[in-house]
Amino acid sequence: MTLNESNFALTDDVDSVIPDPRILLYPRLRKSPFFWASRQHGVAMYSVYNHMYHPRHYGDPVAEYWALLQGVTLWDVGVERQIEITGPDAFAFTNMLVPRDLHKCEVGQCKYVFMTGEDGGILNDPVLLRLGENHFWLSLADSDILLWTRGLAHNSGMDVTIEEADVGPVQVQGPLSGQVMAAVFGPEVLDIGYYRLKEYVIGGMEVIVSRTGYTAELGFEIYVKHASRDGVRLWEAVWAAGEPLGMQVIGPCHMRRIEAGILSHGCDITYQTNPFEVGMGYEWMVDLKQESDFIGKAALTRIKRQGVTRRLVGVHIGGSPLGTFNDGSMIEAFPVWRSRHRVGEVTSACFSPRLERNIGYAMVPVELSEIGTELEVETTAGVVPAVVVPKPFVDPAKNTPKQPFSVGNGHLPKAN
The missing domain is CATH 3.30.1360.120 (Probable tRNA modification gtpase trme; domain 1)
Incomplete structure (x- = not known):
């Protein structure tokens, strides 16, 4: 059952669905x-x-x-x-x-x-x-x-x-x-x-x-x-x-934070993900060599030694422009397909106005995480092609927020 089919199965009368119910x-x-x-x-x-x-x-x-x-x-x-x-x-x-x-x-x-x-x-x-x-x-x-x-x-x-x-x-x-x-x-x-x-x-x-x-x-x-x-x-x-x-x-x-490689708890990172899976197991972020103990140290030591089976990657997603992520256009994670098998999910996605393309993060098996790997993503508009790309999508070295301040700062940073 596809994403659209599973959603449709929830109601016999699609006209009864209110697309933006109030809070x-x-x-x-x-x-x-x-x-x-x-x-x-x-x-x-x-x-x-x-x-x-x-x-x-x-x-x-x-x-x-x-x-x-x-x-x-x-x-x-x-x-x-x-x-x-x-x-x-x-x-x-x-x-x-x-x-x-x-x-x-x-x-x-x-x-x-x-x-x-x-x-x-x-x-x-x-x-x-x-x-x-x-x-x-x-x-x-x-x-x-x-x-x-x-x-x-x-x-x-x-x-x-x-x-x-x-x-x-x-x-x-x-x-x-x-x-x-x-x-x-x-x-x-x-x-x-x-x-x-x-x-x-x-x-x-x-x-x-x-x-x-x-x-x-x-x-x-x-x-x-x-x-x-x-x-x-x-x-x-x-x-x-x-x-x-x-x-x-x-x-x-969220369009800017997705461009920047900033993760969102509850979407890209959860209780069920660890730092190595989301590409943030840096030695300074997960310091396993420190003398002090911390909660999860033994588990993370074991995970680093054994390696992970899945990884969060950047993806370019084809098809018509997606929404802005904070507009209610992505109610659920988007399924990721490969050779007609579901292999993962897109956790955050949007249309980047600056890059003029759909971008997002996908959790996929390690063997499908290499740059250039071709995938398919099932958006609300249907199944579209996707490809694994480097992340962050813009300013990967984070030079923009680190630059010295001056009262006259007012430039628009260039996309990479």
């Missing part, structure tokens, strides 16, 4: 600290992320893509909950949670990390912020890590305190982001290094600014403390600085 707004689901502020900009679609409403786009995801590449954008990412770990044993406990060696993470530095289970599966992929010797935030993707870390701490014998901090992040992304940030925080904010952070107090609001983002573009994240009190006020301050520069409020730009 219910009501008290049970939590609201971002910026919910009411971002709503004023015309949210067109929400999803649920970490049990909270999350704006996905504001009506035209393609226009949002170009605003990100050419100007400056503001995102409500308050759904990225901050798990705060403190106490005398906070370093040892946090180091146990992740395969990266946090002895190599300085105070004032951020790290992209995996959190792995005993079997090596990826439970979450947060950005870790080290605020002090024994003070960490985990800026979470979409899974229940607060419950996981509290459960681990309960019987660990370690002296740690684990809370969900009253902190909300917003992202300011795009080539003109430096001008907005300089207007809010002063020109010295442009000196913050890539994946570094700095604390500020502005207008009585305590914030942490980091040189991070979900775009592989120039940009920052601003984490406001006491977000339930100051979140809207911070939003308004950033918007006031950005509006004269044509700032646009957008949702997460």
Whole structure:
């Protein structure tokens, strides 16, 4: 049974299917600290992320893509909950949670990390912020890590305190982001290094600014403390600085993150995938040589020794243009076929406006992961040809987000 046949079999009357059913707004689901502020900009679609409403786009995801590449954008990412770990044993406990060696993470530095289970599966992929010797935030993707870390701490014998901090992040992304940030925080904010952070107090609001983002573009994240009190006020301050520069409020730009090789937890990485399968088993990301133990170390050591049987690859996908991924056009993973056998699935896919072609990630057997391997992908429009290609699709060395900031930054990076 094909993808289209299986979908059709769910109903006898295809005319009864509502293609874009509404999402219910009501008290049970939590609201971002910026919910009411971002709503004023015309949210067109929400999803649920970490049990909270999350704006996905504001009506035209393609226009949002170009605003990100050419100007400056503001995102409500308050759904990225901050798990705060403190106490005398906070370093040892946090180091146990992740395969990266946090002895190599300085105070004032951020790290992209995996959190792995005993079997090596990826439970979450947060950005870790080290605020002090024994003070960490985990800026979470979409899974229940607060419950996981509290459960681990309960019987660990370690002296740690684990809370969900009253902190909300917003992202300011795009080539003109430096001008907005300089207007809010002063020109010295442009000196913050890539994946570094700095604390500020502005207008009585305590914030942490980091040189991070979900775009592989120039940009920052601003984490406001006491977000339930100051979140809207911070939003308004950033918007006031950005509006004269044509700032646009957008949702997460999945077209750009797919171009950049940025993975999405729940799609490309899950509890059932490990770092080696998704091509991120780098020695610095999964440090099996470190003296410290971490959850999943034995399993990942075994997986590296034995090798994996499947791998996440980049694919060019034929056929008519796909959607933007955050527009409801990809309800399920797309089946991947080879010689009339289903061999894998496309986990994320979109039409890239810059590359003018369909691109995506596919989990396939190792023997089908070589560059140039021809496959078939079953999209909602039917079965179309596909081919394995290198990823990331654009700027593979991540030169764009790492470049030095200047107030006048405003170029459009070239595609590779």
